[in-house]
Amino acid sequence: MTQSSLKDIFVLIKQVPDQSAKAGINPDGTIDRAKAKRMLNPFDRYALQAALHTKKHYGGKVTAITMGPPAALEIILEALEHGVDCGYILSDKRLAASDTLATAYALHKVIKYIGHFDLIFCGLQTTDGDTAQVGPQIAERLSLPQTTYCEDFRIEENKVIAKRVVEGGYEWVKMEIPALITVANSYHHLEYKSFRGARMVQHLLRNEEEKNKYIKTITLDTIGAEPAKCGLRGSPTIVARTDKVSEIGGSCKIHQGASQEQLVSEIIQSTNIKEFLKL
Amino acid sequence: MSEGKILPEIITPSNKEVIVVGEQLNGEIRPVTLELLGAGRDLASKLGGSLSCVLLGHKLEKLPQKLISYGADIVYVADDSILENYQTLPYRRVIVDFLSGFTLPPHIVLLGSTTCGRDLAPRIAAHFETGLTADCTELDIGPYEHTNKIDPEKVGLYPNCLYAIRPSFGESLKARILGPWKNPQMATVRPGIMLPLKPDENHKGEIKTIPVDLKPEDYRAELIEVVHEVSKSVNLTEADVIVAGGFGLGKQDGFELIKELASCFENVAIGASRKVVDIGWIPYPYQIGQTGKSVRPKVYIACGISGAIQHRVGMSKSGLIIAINKDPEAPIFKFAHHGIVGDLYQIIPELIKQFKSNIVKEEKPLVRQN
Numbered sequence: 211m212t213q214s215s216l217k218d219i220f221v222l223i224k225q226v227p228d229q230s231a232k233a234g235i236n237p238d239g240t241i242d243r244a245k246a247k248r249m250l251n252p253f254d255r256y257a258l259q260a261a262l263h264t265k266k267h268y269g270g271k272v273t274a275i276t277m278g279p280p281a282a283l284e285i286i287l288e289a290l291e292h293g294v295d296c297g298y299i300l301s302d303k304r305l306a307a308s309d310t311l312a313t314a315y316a317l318h319k320v321i322k323y324i325g326h327f328d329l330i331f332c333g334l335q336t337t338d339g340d341t342a343q344v345g346p347q348i349a350e351r352l353s354l355p356q357t358t359y360c361e362d363f364r365i366e367e368n369k370v371i372a373k374r375v376v377e378g379g380y381e382w383v384k385m386e387i388p389a390l391i392t393v394a395n396s397y398h399h400l401e402y403k404s405f406r407g408a409r410m411v412q413h414l415l416r417n418e419e420e421k422n423k424y425i426k427t428i429t430l431d432t433i434g435a436e437p438a439k440c441g442l443r444g445s446p447t448i449v450a451r452t453d454k455v456s457e458i459g460g461s462c463k464i465h466q467g468a469s470q471e472q473l474v475s476e477i478i479q480s481t482n483i484k485e486f487l488k489l
Numbered sequence: 490m491s492e493g494k495i496l497p498e499i500i501t502p503s504n505k506e507v508i509v510v511g512e513q514l515n516g517e518i519r520p521v522t523l524e525l526l527g528a529g530r531d532l533a534s535k536l537g538g539s540l541s542c543v544l545l546g547h548k549l550e551k552l553p554q555k556l557i558s559y560g561a562d563i564v565y566v567a568d569d570s571i572l573e574n575y576q577t578l579p580y581r582r583v584i585v586d587f588l589s590g591f592t593l594p595p596h597i598v599l600l601g602s603t604t605c606g607r608d609l610a611p612r613i614a615a616h617f618e619t620g621l622t623a624d625c626t627e628l629d630i631g632p633y634e635h636t637n638k639i640d641p642e643k644v645g646l647y648p649n650c651l652y653a654i655r656p657s658f659g660e661s662l663k664a665r666i667l668g669p670w671k672n673p674q675m676a677t678v679r680p681g682i683m684l685p686l687k688p689d690e691n692h693k694g695e696i697k698t699i700p701v702d703l704k705p706e707d708y709r710a711e712l713i714e715v716v717h718e719v720s721k722s723v724n725l726t727e728a729d730v731i732v733a734g735g736f737g738l739g740k741q742d743g744f745e746l747i748k749e750l751a752s753c754f755e756n757v758a759i760g761a762s763r764k765v766v767d768i769g770w771i772p773y774p775y776q777i778g779q780t781g782k783s784v785r786p787k788v789y790i791a792c793g794i795s796g797a798i799q800h801r802v803g804m805s806k807s808g809l810i811i812a813i814n815k816d817p818e819a820p821i822f823k824f825a826h827h828g829i830v831g832d833l834y835q836i837i838p839e840l841i842k843q844f845k846s847n848i849v850k851e852e853k854p855l856v857r858q859n
């Protein structure tokens with residue numbers, strides 16, 4: 211087996227509203243992004259771990275890429291603390307209201323602008339967009355082979371051998387490099403922040419000039435993206451209407467805070483479960 | 490609203506065809522394909538168009554005929570050994586070439602929101618730069634008035650839009666998503682939700698072969714191993730009651746308690762989350778969810794299961810969902826009907842105790858228990 215070595219590993223991460231925190235969640239269920247608590251998309255933690263594993267085993271430099279408002283700097287710093295080498299933030303008002311097609315267009319332009327890569331890792335999906343479309347749409351724009359729902363992989367003879375979870379089993383796919391992988395949440399959990407990473411971030415926070423060397427904030431003009439293909443104008447879909455779901459979501463009757471005898475007898479009395487008991 | 494002004498009607502060119510991208514596995518049509526044909530039939534009649542299905546595979550034999558009996562007016566078939574199993578690049582090529590071959594584009598293209606559909610659909614949509622809505626739970630056709638001034642060329646009344654309706658924001662909202670500017674309008678649809686039509690052997694349809702014309706770059710990925718666990722019949726799909734255990738059991742032995750609880754019920758089966766299947770506490774045929782079985786029992790008791798979306802899609806249609814979880818924030822409490830917040834090792838024995846006393850009570854209602 212020849213020793214495979216990689217040069218550039220990209221990982222795409224997104225900052226999302228923290229939906230478990232109550233702040234910034236409007237009564238109608240929509241999100242006030244200005245007030246909401248922000249977090250790294252939980253699914254992207256697995257993508258980060260996959261990128262860092264790749265670097266550990268096969269070498270290379272890990273670049274984290276995100277598109278979002280300037281506050282997205284927070285997740286790039288978090289990625290650096292975990293051991294990512296550098297980051298790009300694509301931030302531009304003209305990107306507002308981008309759907310997945312427009313997002314993938316803009317992100318593929320960032321990737322082309324940065325240049326050479328061997329592997330691109332994406333999360334399986336985001337908790338706000340929740341589409342799992344951006345990864346494959348970037349692969350299409352860049353004309354790459356892809357493996358989605360990937361929960362394990364290795365590199366041999368300059369090919370990626372990736373395990374894909376499917377209904378009723380799994381499969382192994384062997385892909386030429388460069389390729390794109392979306393990482394399943396059955397992949398390894400993200401490890402603790404590295405001491406070196408945390409020190410590095412402390413250093414960057416004290417030194418603006420150094421920070422700008424490691425973290426680049428770019429706009430549509432930097433990457434030569436067509437504004438008409440971005441944002442609301444570049445999005446073929448629109449959300450025409452939202453309704454609060456009342457039938458299932460939120461209608462759960464919670465039984466808590468009493469003795470277990472009490473809780474259990476409440477359940478038995480308030481449901482028809484007795485009908486199904488063996489007599 | 491347009492303040493009484495009448496918006497110009499804008500007809501986006503299409504041939505009014507609704508196309509379902511079918512899925513087959515080991516010589517069987519996947520249930521989601523039949524469900525999509527059921528939903529597609531309704532859309533096609535509202536549009537005044539036809540319904541078709543495109544099926545890729547190898548040695549498909551009687552399958553196209555089956556799709557016709559389930560409502561397809563035309564079945565487009567691509568039969569080639571490389572298409573035997575789903576693979577992104579070859580499937581993408583055949584579908585892209587096929588959809589490019591229409592003079593006027595189809596109106597709607599639907600795929601299942603399966604691991605194949607969610608892999609393929611975004612690539613097709615990106616290729617044609619058209620709209621795609623993920624993981625829909627309802628579909629409809631209707632008009633849309635666009636008055637947004639940001640893009641003045643788009644202002645108008647669009648008569649026949651696909652309403653792609655899906656849960657959003659952790660399922661607390663239902664969003665109606667539209668992409669009327671361009672056809673085909675695309676969506677992936679959650680399995681297990683739409684209803685298939687009753688098969689009709691007299692329904693007439695046409696079978697047409699479509700070309701398989703791969704390019705060298707379509708061979709950059711190769712499927713080297715496929716493992717489909719053949720699930721032996723664990724009576725999950727027919728049980729009235731399912732008692733399911735998850736990682737909250739803490740140990741393999743925890744399933745003994747699950748079995749004991751199950752033994753209180755008539756026509757009952759045991760189920761599990763993927764996490765406990767993965768770590769080997771219980772074999773795969775018991776797994777419920779996106780990559781396991783879809784079930785719809787009258788009662789589903791989830792014990793120590795967090796309620797991840799991939800689990801939820803396999804069981805959320807159950808009649809009565811009772812969740813036992815010690816974390817009051819667990820997502821399962823968002824869609825269960827009744828939830829007990831507590832340690833399952835205290836709650837389940839208590840349930841068993843009360844069920845048993847209940848059973849005795851029903852038998853001898855007049856005897857006092859002590």
Ligand SMILES: Cc1cc2nc3c(=O)[nH]c(=O)nc-3n(C[C@H](O)[C@H](O)[C@H](O)COP(=O)(O)OP(=O)(O)OC[C@H]3O[C@@H](n4cnc5c(N)ncnc54)[C@H](O)[C@@H]3O)c2cc1C
Pocket residue numbers: 334359375394395396734735736737738739761762763764765776777778779780781782792793794795796797798799800803813814815816819831832833834
């Ligand atoms: C492509 C893909 C496909 C997947 N397909 C499936 C699928 O088909 N089916 C499926 O189930 N999952 C599937 N998953 C995995 C899914 O995302 C979750 O990881 C999995 O469902 C979690 O299992 P769990 O709820 O048992 O474990 P956890 O998420 O770890 O939840 C354990 C729960 O138990 C509770 N708990 C702990 N101790 C106790 C106690 N003593 N008493 C009461 N409660 C307790 C905890 O509060 C927690 O909520 C899939 C994932 C991917 C990426």
Ligand SMILES: Nc1ncnc2c1ncn2[C@@H]1O[C@H](COP(=O)(O)O)[C@@H](O)[C@H]1O
Pocket residue numbers: 222223224251253254257275276277278310313317331332333334335336337339340341342343344345
């Ligand atoms: N704005 C963004 N910036 C960076 N990566 C993104 C962005 N949106 C989506 N992605 C990537 O695409 C994956 C799927 O997102 P989605 O299609 O929104 O579910 C995410 O897990 C990320 O890896």
